[in-house]
Amino acid sequence: MRSLALPGVVLLGLAAALPLAGCDQDDGRQQTAVRPAPAVTVVNTRREAVTEEYEFVGRVRAIDRVEVRARIEGVLQERAFREGDLVEAGQLLFRIEPDTFEAQVKTAEANLARAKARQVEADKSLARGRTLLERGNISQAQVDEAEASAQAAAAEVLVREAELRLAEINLSYTQITSPITGRGSEATYSAGNLVNPGSGVLAVVTSMDPVYVTFSIAERTLLQAQRTFAERGGRGAFRDQRDQPVAPRLRLPTGDMYEFAGWINFIGAEVDPLTGSVPIRLQFPNPDGMLLHGQFVTVVLETEETEDKIVLPQSAIQEDQAGPFVLVIDADKLAQVRRVQLGSVQGTGRVVEQGLEEGEVVLIEGVQKVRPGVAVTPVFADGRGKSG
Numbered sequence: 001m002r003s004l005a006l007p008g009v010v011l012l013g014l015a016a017a018l019p020l021a022g023c024d025q026d027d028g029r030q031q032t033a034v035r036p037a038p039a040v041t042v043v044n045t046r047r048e049a050v051t052e053e054y055e056f057v058g059r060v061r062a063i064d065r066v067e068v069r070a071r072i073e074g075v076l077q078e079r080a081f082r083e084g085d086l087v088e089a090g091q092l093l094f095r096i097e098p099d100t101f102e103a104q105v106k107t108a109e110a111n112l113a114r115a116k117a118r119q120v121e122a123d124k125s126l127a128r129g130r131t132l133l134e135r136g137n138i139s140q141a142q143v144d145e146a147e148a149s150a151q152a153a154a155a156e157v158l159v160r161e162a163e164l165r166l167a168e169i170n171l172s173y174t175q176i177t178s179p180i181t182g183r184g185s186e187a188t189y190s191a192g193n194l195v196n197p198g199s200g201v202l203a204v205v206t207s208m209d210p211v212y213v214t215f216s217i218a219e220r221t222l223l224q225a226q227r228t229f230a231e232r233g234g235r236g237a238f239r240d241q242r243d244q245p246v247a248p249r250l251r252l253p254t255g256d257m258y259e260f261a262g263w264i265n266f267i268g269a270e271v272d273p274l275t276g277s278v279p280i281r282l283q284f285p286n287p288d289g290m291l292l293h294g295q296f297v298t299v300v301l302e303t304e305e306t307e308d309k310i311v312l313p314q315s316a317i318q319e320d321q322a323g324p325f326v327l328v329i330d331a332d333k334l335a336q337v338r339r340v341q342l343g344s345v346q347g348t349g350r351v352v353e354q355g356l357e358e359g360e361v362v363l364i365e366g367v368q369k370v371r372p373g374v375a376v377t378p379v380f381a382d383g384r385g386k387s388g
Contacts, residue, residue: 040366053344
C-alpha cells in the first residue's frame, strides 16, 4: 500500500506546481509590457545670436629667423650670450680668436703704405721726365715709360687697399653679432672648437613679437567666406589691414583662446594646383612670448556682426556613415532620426544650419537608452520646456 501511495502524491504535487509556473510566466509578460519609457534629457531648440565662424589648423611662424654661422675659419674664443635669452640686434654672440686676423690687417696696412710710397716716387719721376722732355733732354719713350710706371704704382695702391679692406672684413668676422632682436637658441659649439663656414649653424636667433600664423584655405571655402564676411561687414572682406570685418583669433593646444586678436597680413595670389587651396598669413602680437615658432594652433575666423541661428550642445550631435543627425522627440514622445547640416562651433555648442526648426524637442543626454521609434519620457534640461 505504501508503494502505491507515493506516485499519487508526486502526481498531485506536479499538478499543483504546473498552474503556478504558468502564472509566473504571465506575470513576467505583463511586467515587460508595462515597463516605463526610459527618461532622457531634452531641450527645445532656440535661436541664438552667433557669429559666422570658420576654423583651420594653423602654424606659428617667426617673422625673422636667422641661422648664425661662421664666415671665417678660427677657434671659438668665447660664447657671449646666454642660451635661451633675448638678444638685441648687434649684440655679440660669439668671438673667434682675432690674433691671426689682426696680424693680417697689419700686414695689409704695411703693404699699402709701401705701395703709396712707390706711387709718390713714380709720380715725381713722371713729373721730372715731362720737364726734361720740354727741354729736349730726354726722349718721348722715356717719358712714356715713366708714365706707365706711375700708373702701375697707382694700380698697386688700389690692390693693397682692397687687401686691407678684405683683412679688416675678416677681422670683423671674428665678432659674430646678432642681426635681429630675438631669442637665442642652444649653441652648437662651445669655446675652444675650430669652426669655419662649413661647420654649420652655431646658433639660431628667432624673433618673438609679433609673429605670423599661416594656414591654407580651400578655394571654395575662401570664396564663401569672403562673400559671407562682405555681407556681414558691409565691406570688402579679407583686406590687408587691421580695420577689416574679420576678427582672427587663436585657440591654443590647451583649448584656451589666445588673449590677443590678430589681422590678415597676406593672402596668396594663386591657387595651389595640387591641393586646391590658397595660403593665408595672419599677424599676432606676442608680447609674452607665448606663441613659439613651429607651434600648431587652431585659427578661428569670425565676423564682427551676429545672426540668429539654432545652436545645440555637442552631446546632441551624432554621426554615422550617412552623416550627422540628431534624435527628435515627436508629439507621441517617440524618438525619430533627423538629418542635419552643421555649421560652425560656438563655444561648447554647434550651429545647425539646416534640418531643425525652432521649438522642436531634441535629445541631448541618454541616447544609449533609446532607439529610433521607441517611446521615451522627456525631461527638459532647463525644466521649462514643452514637448509636442
